[in-house]
Structures are given as structure tokens and as C-alpha cells.
Amino acid sequence: MILSRHNISNADRWAIDGMLLPPETSLSSLLQMSRREMMSNLASIASAEAVNGEPLAPIDADQEVWASGVTYMSSRLAREAESETADVYEKVYDADRPELFFKSNGWRVVGPNGNIRVRSDSAWDVPEPELTLVINAHEEIVGFTVGNDVSSRSIEGENPLYLPQAKVYNQSCALGPAIKLVDSESLRDLPIHLQIHRSGSVVFEGETRTSQMKRNLEELVSYLFREMDFPNGALLMTGTGIIPTEEFTLQSGDLVRIQIDDMILENPVL
Incomplete structure (x- = not known):
């Protein structure tokens, strides 16, 4: 699985395997979970909206x-x-x-x-x-x-x-x-x-x-x-x-x- 960060309509958005995650999802919020919980969460919240745009550095500002x-x-x-x-x-x-x-x-x-x-x-x-x-x-x-x-x-x-x-x-x-x-x-x-x-x-x-x-x-x-x-x-x-x-x-x-x-x-x- 590939986790990426993008600028979508002047906002940071994370995606998994090219599909956007909910706007409130951040790398920080994902890394607060255990590995097992994070993987399960990602599998359930990916949207059907594909990413369109170049990737940003894969890190949040507060990390x-x-x-x-x-x-x-x-x-x-x-x-x-x-x-x-x-x-x-x-x-x-x-x-x-x-x-x-x-x-x-x-x-x-x-x-x-x-x-x-x-x-x-x-x-x-x-x-x-x-x-x-x-x-x-x-x-x-x-x-x-x-x-x-x-x-x-x-x-x-x-x-x-x-x-x-x-x-x-x-x-x-x-x-x-x-x-x-x-x-x-x-x-x-x-x-x-x-x-x-x-x-x-x-x-x-x-x-x-x-x-x-x-x-x-x-x-x-x-x-x-x-x-x-x-x-x-x-x-x-x-x-x-x-x-x-x-x-x-x-x-x-x-x-x-x-x-x-x-x-x-x-x-x-x-």
C-alpha cells in the first residue's frame, strides 16, 4: 500500500493507493494508531475519488x-x-x-x-x-x-x-x-x-x-x-x-x- 500527500484545492489531502482519504485524515492521526489498527482503518475509509495532482513531501507540519x-x-x-x-x-x-x-x-x-x-x-x-x-x-x-x-x-x-x-x-x-x-x-x-x-x-x-x-x-x-x-x-x-x-x-x-x-x-x- 502506498500512502501519499497532495495539494487538492489548496488543502493538504492524503491518499492510499491513489484514492483520496477523508479530509480530516492526516499522517499524524494515522500514526497515533497501532500498526494493525491503522491498516484496518485505511482499508475502510478510502474513497472512490482518485488523486489528481503532484505529490507533496509525505509528512505533516507538526511531525x-x-x-x-x-x-x-x-x-x-x-x-x-x-x-x-x-x-x-x-x-x-x-x-x-x-x-x-x-x-x-x-x-x-x-x-x-x-x-x-x-x-x-x-x-x-x-x-x-x-x-x-x-x-x-x-x-x-x-x-x-x-x-x-x-x-x-x-x-x-x-x-x-x-x-x-x-x-x-x-x-x-x-x-x-x-x-x-x-x-x-x-x-x-x-x-x-x-x-x-x-x-x-x-x-x-x-x-x-x-x-x-x-x-x-x-x-x-x-x-x-x-x-x-x-x-x-x-x-x-x-x-x-x-x-x-x-x-x-x-x-x-x-x-x-x-x-x-x-x-x-x-x-x-x-
Whole structure:
């Protein structure tokens, strides 16, 4: 089942498998339910009215996006290479506790085909393609979407304490095109593919699989929910295993294309 969000007559409307849900239905209201209750509810309330319009970012304004770091060996090695304090990444990769950080409010998230940005005070910037979990208020994984955790490698490399500035700024978080409702077992070995297009040519391409993650998904979710409630659910980026070379940086006019399983998220760089 595919859950998507659209602008219909200047109002946000959610749809399931291309059929509109009642106007009062939101992702927040769905994620307040258990997974079983949500699936049963969706099956009973879909209308016969088909969606007509482009999808928006699959998140409500009052929800949060969090992110995980150093969950793939390739990410650890890249962040060690860029950093003046490389040992912190080795330590967090091997530690029991994962790296988790706040990425974006729902209202800041860029949707499919929306512009992402690089910071004007950064010289080295990359997209980070990430499986993004959709989690309900009861700590259950109900599905996933495609995420782009746009990041400044130069700012984070200067000092790990600058992580919020490297990660959290306008148009640095993109999600879409929709949410695929699946159980967590279906997410163990998904392919992730990244292409960056510039002036009509592919200037970077890479791929990985979610099975290359060191930490399992339930572990990341359990740490996110420690000592913190998410009454409207939350979305969690699970880290990147695709790192462009040190010579590469995003430029205005680039197009970033991320595919996870059969879902594709594209965003031009502003």
C-alpha cells in the first residue's frame, strides 16, 4: 500500500493507493494508531475519488525528522577522512549507542521535485541517500520513504560539534515521493541507488543495500524512543552508505536522483 500527500484545492489531502482519504485524515492521526489498527482503518475509509495532482513531501507540519549517522562502514571511513578529530567516528561506529540527531521539522521538508540547497558558507556539500523509516507513536515501523540528508562535509569536518549547522538548514531535508507501508522484515536488504546529473550528464553514481548497515532498524528506533515520546509518530533517516569522492561537491543546477526499491525521489539543487 502506498500512502501519499497532495495539494487538492489548496488543502493538504492524503491518499492510499491513489484514492483520496477523508479530509480530516492526516499522517499524524494515522500514526497515533497501532500498526494493525491503522491498516484496518485505511482499508475502510478510502474513497472512490482518485488523486489528481503532484505529490507533496509525505509528512505533516507538526511531525519531526530525525537521522542516524555512521551506520555504514563507508560513512565511517568518509567522515574519518574529512575530520580533524577522526577517532570520534570510529568510536561511535563501534559503540553500543548510535549517533542520532534532529534533522527537520515537518514544515521545513522539501518534497519531490522541490529545490534542495547547499549552504553559502560551505565549500564541500553532498547528498546523502537514506532509507527513512516511518514510525508510529507505539514504536512500530509501519513503512518507509526515500530521504536525502543534504550535508556540508566541510563544516562537520572542521569540528564534529558543528554537526547541527552542517545538517540543519533551509531545504536540507527532502523526502518522497510517498510512503510504502511494509513491515520491517521487508526493509532488510533493499537496494539504494544514487545518481547526480549535471548539464545532462551523470557526474556521480553509487549504490548500496540496506543489508550493509551495521545496526538493525529496530535498534535505531529503540534508541530514538528512549526518554522521548512521539505522539504523532516520527520519521527516522537511517544513515548513508553512498559517499561521493572527496573531489566532488554539489553545484547549483545539479539534479539528485535517489531510488530505493521502486520509489524514486528527484530534487534539483538551488
